[in-house]
Amino acid sequence: MSQAKDTYRTLKGRSESLYKVKGSKHFGYAFPAYSKEEVSEHLETIKKEHHSARHHCYAYRLGLDKDVYRANDDGEPSNSAGKPILGQIQSFDLTNVFIVVVRYFGGVKLGVGGLIDAYRNAAKMAIESGDIVERTVMNTYRINFEYPQMSEVMGLLKGSGLEFRDQVFEMECSLLTDVRLSASETFEAQMNKVDNLELELIQTA
Incomplete structure (x- = not known):
């Protein structure tokens, strides 16, 4: 099985x-953006900064697979x-990038080729x-387990080179850990072998 791509x-x-x-004059602005909502917020910011400009042309591409994108000529x-x-x-x-270019006409038409350039x-x-x-895409997991499984869970985390945080070590234990996307399948398989352990995927980022 090929390893999942998890960097961008x-x-x-x-x-x-x-x-x-x-x-x-062409003012260019580039931003990191991880959602269409972020794109809209950045676009509104630039429109306020350049409220007198006629053209706010932009493009964006989102996602690890780079399959969410749009280009807008704005007139x-x-x-x-x-x-x-x-x-x-x-x-x-x-x-995960958004770029907007604001144009102020200088009195000389550039033609389509000139505009493209x-x-x-x-x-x-x-x-x-x-x-x-x-960037590396990470899965954040919450691990819930019972105190007798402490040494086994800690051994698996240490063996995988994983750090943990927000830990609660009582009779009912829990902690959070971050695992890179490409290693998550193996990690889940290891953890699911531990008795009385609950593994919850919190977020992917």
């Missing part, structure tokens, strides 16, 4: 850029803005001005 590249925090061409000619922004997210192999460059510069990081 994203941005550490907000980054910005400014690309100028023929008097037009620019079809595929001249959102698509080149998305293309840069793909070129840098990023996910401008939006692509603004997005590229915004990514390059930020910090690209590799």
Whole structure:
């Protein structure tokens, strides 16, 4: 069985850029984002910062499988803005990322080709001005067990190199531990062999 992929590249925090061409200004903003709700919040923030701009073009890609994405031209000619922004997210192999580029017209029309170049460059510069990081997807488990199983549970955690927190060691014991996604199947199989143990997946992040 092939090992599940559990790492991805994203941005550490907000980054910005400014690309100028023929008097037009293109302000690029890149954000880490993990949901469509976060995307909407970031977009509203930029619209408030640039309330007089006519175009707030953007793209995003979400998820470990990179299968949730969208490109929006916001009034620019079809595929001249959102698509080149998305293309840069793909070129840098990023996910959980949102990029918006705000354009102020400088008096000289750029043409479709010029717009594509401008939006692509603004997005590229915004990514390059930020910090690209590799994240590992972790499953957080709550382990509930009885006191007599303490040594067995501790031995399994230590043998797997896992740390734990929020522990309660009484007659009824519990603790939390984080396991990388690719190791979770093996971890669950080991824990399910322990008598009177309850394993609960709390979150995946």
